[in-house]
Amino acid sequence: MRIMATTDERDGPDAPRLHPPTLGMLVAVPDAVALDGDDDLDEVAIRDLTADELVWTGRRRFGASLLSGVTARSWAAPGASVVGSVIERLEVVALSAPESGWWNVxxxxxxxGSAELYDSNWRGVRFNRCKLGYLNLRGAHLTDVVFADCQITDLDLGHATASRLAFPGTRVDRLDCSGSRLADxxxxxxxxxxxxxxxxxxxASISLEQLLDLAPALAQRLGIRLD
Known part of the structure; x- marks a missing residue:
């Protein structure tokens, strides 16, 4: 097993390559359209919406758009495509979007609270100052992804494929990478x-300080006694 432990960033992995989305003129959509449906939403703005649930069906596309200040108990968007868009101040208890695509977001x-995003495909995605409970990315494909200054309770990357993934300033209470394929x-x-x-x-690359912090937990998992 090869885990890189380094104190010099120049010796580390390639950094994610991100291109922040640029939004143009946006058109507000009626709440009913934002809450339910399968029509694609391109160059629209969904703002300050409170609802019990959002139900997006038919692999709905959300492209070059803004979702801001939405609060909901649940958001179901299986197979949805989120492209070139910004999501801000979203508060949702349960997000279910398996097999979804996230590109330049x-x-x-x-x-x-919980995000069921297994078997999804991400490229060029940045989470900034977010609080995430259970983040299920099992079987996902992740390229050029950053979690910056976030809090994640449980991150499941089991059997995921990840390349150029970084976590600056982010706390992860539990990380599961079982069966995953990681590069950079x-x-x-x-x-x-x-x-x-x-x-x-x-x-993956970790620092020497992290390795020392994790030593007791790793030793216990390996059945090594520390005296």
Whole structure:
């Protein structure tokens, strides 16, 4: 198993390559359209909406658009495509969007209790100052992704494929990478409390300080006694 532990960023993995989305003139949509339906939403703005649930069906597309200040108990968007868009101040208890696609997206200052995003495809995605409970990315494909200054209670990357993934200033209470394939994954900026599968970290970079912090948990998992 190869886990890189380094104190020099120049020796570390390639950084994510991000291009922030640029929004043009946006058209407000009626609440009924934002809440339910399968029509594609391009160059629209959904602002200051409170609802019990959002139900997006038919692999709905949300392109070059803004979702701001939305609060809901649940948001179902299986197979949806979020492209070139900004999501900010989203508060949702349960997000269910398996097999969804996220390309060139920014998510800012949002709170999500649980996010079922397994088998999804991400490229060029940045989460900034977000609080996430359970983030299920099992089987997902992640390229050029950043979680900056976030709090994540449980991050499940089981059997995921990740390349150029970074966590600057982010706390992760539990990380599970079992069966994952990692390349240029930079964990050095993260505060890690527990790791579910040591073997799953193959291809990731951590700092020497992180390695020392994790030593008791890793020793216990390996059956090593520390005196």
């Amino acid at each position: 920014e998510v800012q200052q949002s709170r999500i 994954v930079d964990l050095r900026g993260a505060r890690l409390a527990d790791i579910g599968d040591i073997e799953g970290l193959r291809g």
